[in-house]
Amino acid sequence: MWFFTAFLNLRHKRTIDNLPTSKTQGVFIGLAELKGTAESEVPLVSYLAGSNCIYYSWKVEEHWSRTVTETYRDGKGHVRTRTRTESGWKTVGQDSRLIPFYIKDETGILRIVPEGAKIQANTVFNQTCNPGNALYFEKGPAGEVSNSTHQRRFTEAAIPLHAMLYVLGQARERQDIVAAEIAQDKAASMFIISTRSEKQISTGYSRWFWFWFALGLLISAGSGAGGGWLAGTEISLIWRPIVEMLIGYLLLLLITYIWTTYNSFINLHLRVEQAWSQVEVQLKRRNDLIPNLIKVVDGFRLHESETQKVIAELRKQAEATPPGVKGPDFRGLWPVLQITFEHYPELQANQSFLNLQHSLTDTEQRIALARDYYNEIATFMNNRLEMIPDRYVAILARLHSSTLMGAADFERAPVNVNLAK
Numbered sequence: 001m002w003f004f005t006a007f008l009n010l011r012h013k014r015t016i017d018n019l020p021t022s023k024t025q026g027v028f029i030g031l032a033e034l035k036g037t038a039e040s041e042v043p044l045v046s047y048l049a050g051s052n053c054i055y056y057s058w059k060v061e062e063h064w065s066r067t068v069t070e071t072y073r074d075g076k077g078h079v080r081t082r083t084r085t086e087s088g089w090k091t092v093g094q095d096s097r098l099i100p101f102y103i104k105d106e107t108g109i110l111r112i113v114p115e116g117a118k119i120q121a122n123t124v125f126n127q128t129c130n131p132g133n134a135l136y137f138e139k140g141p142a143g144e145v146s147n148s149t150h151q152r153r154f155t156e157a158a159i160p161l162h163a164m165l166y167v168l169g170q171a172r173e174r175q176d177i178v179a180a181e182i183a184q185d186k187a188a189s190m191f192i193i194s195t196r197s198e199k200q201i202s203t204g205y206s207r208w209f210w211f212w213f214a215l216g217l218l219i220s221a222g223s224g225a226g227g228g229w230l231a232g233t234e235i236s237l238i239w240r241p242i243v244e245m246l247i248g249y250l251l252l253l254l255i256t257y258i259w260t261t262y263n264s265f266i267n268l269h270l271r272v273e274q275a276w277s278q279v280e281v282q283l284k285r286r287n288d289l290i291p292n293l294i295k296v297v298d299g300f301r302l303h304e305s306e307t308q309k310v311i312a313e314l315r316k317q318a319e320a321t322p323p324g325v326k327g328p329d330f331r332g333l334w335p336v337l338q339i340t341f342e343h344y345p346e347l348q349a350n351q352s353f354l355n356l357q358h359s360l361t362d363t364e365q366r367i368a369l370a371r372d373y374y375n376e377i378a379t380f381m382n383n384r385l386e387m388i389p390d391r392y393v394a395i396l397a398r399l400h401s402s403t404l405m406g407a408a409d410f411e412r413a414p415v416n417v418n419l420a421k
Contacts, residue, residue, distance in 0.1 A: 006212035007256050013205035014264045015190055016168065016198060018384075019271075020376035024103065024110040026369030027171050027180045028278045030271075031188060034167045035198070036105035038159055044097055048125040048139060048156040055119060055193075056158035057096035060140045061089040066147040089153065090145050103167055103182075107369065111174065112167060112193065116184030120194035120201075122163070125156035159195060166201065168192045213253065217246070261393040268381045272402050275374035279405075282367045289360050371405050378402040 019033045027034070038054050046056035065087035074080050098119070102109040129135050130150050140152050159165065169192070170185035184191055194201060382401045385394045 003212075003216050003252065003256075006209050006216060007260070009205045009209040009212065010256075010260055012190060013202050013209065014260060016202045016205070018264055018268055018380065019168065020373065020380055021198075022373055023107040023369050024105050025107040025365060026278075026373050027110055027182075028281065028370075029171055029173065029180070030274055031190075032169065032171045032182065033198075034103050034105070034110065034165075034182070036103040036110075036165060036167075037162050038165050039102045039104045039109065040099065040161060042099075043101075043161045044099055046124060046156060046158045047095065048154055049158065051124060051158065052161040053124075053158040054101040054161065055096075055098040055114065055121060056124075056156060057121065058094060058125070058154070058156040059091060060093040061153045061155075062092045062140075062145050063087070063089055063149045063151040063153070064145055064147045065149050087149075092141050092145060092152075093139075103165055107365070111179070111181040112169075113181060113183035114193055117169065117191045117193045119159070120192070120196055121157040121159045122195050123155065124158045124160065125154060128153045159193070163195055166192065166194045166196060166198050258393055258396075261390055262397055265381075265384070265390075265394055265397045265399055268377070268384065269397075269399055271377050272374070272381055275370070275377050278370040279367060279374055282363055282370050286360065286363045286367065289363065375404050378404055 015031075016033075019031065021035055022032050024034065024036065040054050043052040043054060044056060045051070046053050047058045049056075065085060067083055067085050069081060069083045071079055071081050098114045100111060100113050103112055127135065128151060130152075131137070135154060136152055139154060144150070167182060168190055169182040170188040171180045171182055172185070173179075174181045192201065196204075381399075384390050385399060385401055
């Protein structure tokens with residue numbers, strides 16, 4: 001059991017460390033990691049602290065103490081009587097609430113459905129009081145527990161509005177609008193919403209890994225020592241089972257490390273491919289818009305060589321090839337569109353052109369974010385391929401470095417969002 005638990009914590013740490021942080025506008029389908037602030041148009045009000053939040057969990061405990069008299073037999077078989085004091089805290093009330101919310105960064109917002117997530121919140125209320133405090137009965141039950149010492153402890157954890165969050169979960173397409181959201185997925189191994197930083201969460205899993213590893217090592221050594229004592233009293237008979245158990249355990253750990261590292265490399269390779277497919281999805285979206293855009297521009301154009309070049313450039317940018325492969329490369333179309341807009345002021349009054357302009361600008365931003373995500377995951381994998389001892393496992397997986405995508409003149413439209421009231 002301890003070995004499986006250590007392996008599980010190591011796998012969770014690898015998942016967190018291997019996943020680059022995405023921007024909200026760059027999230028599509030699949031496992032995603034986000035960092036931003038918690039926002040909601042209609043936030044919750046926490047039960048004890050009364051603060052605006054998107055999640056809270058409170059608990060009321062009451063202290064009790066009692067004296068117990070019991071009989072027992074001593075070593076000579078005589079019946080004796082003794083008294084002892086027992087005490088503790090009993091939960092007399094608790095509840096929690098959470099709502100869907102948005103995580104916001106510099107590129108926009110993304111909806112989070114928190115049901116089923118592992119939530120790590122801040123402690124926002126912690127107070128112990130007696131009946132002389134109005135809190136005692138106002139937020140606690142009217143009746144007291146048996147043997148009460150008339151002390152109650154009120155604690156509450158919450159994710160306050162605008163709090164900085166770390167979110168790791170499965171992205172899916174929303175049902176109400178064309179956008180992504182993060183929600184529970186049975187196929188995903190992790191779903192975390194935390195006020196702690198990525199480094200703190202990763203370090204936590206690392207500590208638990210070493211704790212269970214050390215525990216397993218001690219138990220294995222103890223089992224080996226027990227076998228040695230039963231086998232005989234010679235020193236060799238005592239230490240041999242211990243050494244055998246330790247070697248077996250370390251060998252099992254080595255196999256687990258190779259297995260975990262190999263699988264993490266395969267997952268990284270698949271994420272690199274998925275990152276490029278996300279770029280292709282957005283290029284396909286842009287390609288679907290370009291014919292309509294050309295029709296609108298073509299309707300206003302004169303037979304000028306400059307306009308002909310613009311239309312040719314639009315057509316050419318409908319194609320692209322993966323990085324490292326010979327073929328046409330893509331770049332941002334916003335400068336081309338801006339030139340067209342300046343040459344034909346009449347387009348400012350054309351609603352179709354303005355709609356296409358908005359859609360194309362949004363697409364350009366998504367392509368830029370998808371490109372950045374691809375470069376981040378590819379760079380991370382390339383670095384891992386060069387690290388020792390991971391590089392030797394990479395040789396077994398027959399993996400090679402990925403070519404990064406070059407810089408392009410994309411335009412990112414600023415996003416101003418103010419959901420809080």
